[in-house]
Amino acid sequence: MPEKLRLGIFKFASCDGCQLSLLNAEEELLELAELVEFAHFPEASSRIDSGPYDLVLIEGSISTPEDLDRIQQIRRQTDTLVTIGACATAGGIQALRNGANHDEFMKLVYPHPEYLQSLATSTPISNHVSVDFELRGCPVDTGQLLQIISDKLHHRKFSVPDHSVCRDCKLQNIVCVSVARGIPCLGPLTQAGCGAICPRFHRGCYGCFGPCHQTNTDGLTDWLIKDGHASAELIPLFLNVNAEAPEFARTGAQLKRQDSAEGESDE
Ligand code: SF4
Numbered sequence: 001m002p003e004k005l006r007l008g009i010f011k012f013a014s015c016d017g018c019q020l021s022l023l024n025a026e027e028e029l030l031e032l033a034e035l036v037e038f039a040h041f042p043e044a045s046s047r048i049d050s051g052p053y054d055l056v057l058i059e060g061s062i063s064t065p066e067d068l069d070r071i072q073q074i075r076r077q078t079d080t081l082v083t084i085g086a087c088a089t090a091g092g093i094q095a096l097r098n099g100a101n102h103d104e105f106m107k108l109v110y111p112h113p114e115y116l117q118s119l120a121t122s123t124p125i126s127n128h129v130s131v132d133f134e135l136r137g138c139p140v141d142t143g144q145l146l147q148i149i150s151d152k153l154h155h156r157k158f159s160v161p162d163h164s165v166c167r168d169c170k171l172q173n174i175v176c177v178s179v180a181r182g183i184p185c186l187g188p189l190t191q192a193g194c195g196a197i198c199p200r201f202h203r204g205c206y207g208c209f210g211p212c213h214q215t216n217t218d219g220l221t222d223w224l225i226k227d228g229h230a231s232a233e234l235i236p237l238f239l240n241v242n243a244e245a246p247e248f249a250r251t252g253a254q255l256k257r258q259d260s261a262e263g264e265s266d267e
């Protein structure tokens with residue numbers, strides 16, 4: 001019998017939701033256990049084996065001085081490193097502190113911030129070490145996560161669809177929430193992977209899978225504003241879990257400037 005793939009799963013600043021996507025696989029996990037040695041997966045087992053690993057999955061962003069050292073050590077111990085989820089690929093919701101006053105944020109949240117070691121920014125793993133593949137989502141899709149492990153097992157190139165959520169709506173005959181209900185939706189800009197779950201339940205997409213290939217953010221925001229939406233209404237769609245993804249960061253900043261200008265002209 002061939003040797004099992006040694007898998008390590010590591011957590012940085014995150015909510016554990018992406019690791020739970022793997023635990024949610026349930027039946028497939030039993031099959032996977034025949035082929036994969038879960039050498040480091042503290043979310044699931046107290047048995048922790050040291051590296052080297054064949055594949056490491058990283059959840060979470062770099063947000064403390066300790067993280068800076070730990071991610072370098074992990075990178076040295078693995079052949080392949082894949083980041084999973086919006087925290088690891090784009091800094092996550094905690095990246096909303098980037099560009100804000102970090103000390104003020106700390107004081108607001110913690111009674112004794114002087115005991116905490118925290119960086120002023122939350123950054124994606126790829127800012128610090130080389131990453132072989134980024135799997136998007138908040139949380140990641142269980143099927144895509146299993147696909148990545150299977151790709152590694154079978155020596156295939158990692159790949160997931162990079163078309164938009166909007167196209168998935170069309171393929172599933174989901175009525176457009178923007179056109180039919182006037183709800184602002186980032187489906188045309190957002191990478192597929194969730195099965196268009198929000199529009200299916202009459203909600204607009206807020207981009208949790210991050211920008212898709214070839215986005216036209218200016219075209220969509222111009223259209224939404226002409227359709228009667230205020231800049232302030234659109235800002236939280238761009239500045240949330242993928243706020244540090246460059247396309248969303250640029251558009252969010254642009255909308256903030258527009259919103260301030262609108263406020264000044266109203267005075
Ligand atoms: S990407 Fe979302 S689900 Fe995954 S760890 Fe971060 S906050 Fe949790």
Ligand code: SF4
Pocket residue numbers: 165190191194195196197198199204205206207208209210
């Ligand atoms: S529709 Fe958009 S916000 Fe909703 S799960 Fe999919 S990518 Fe995330």
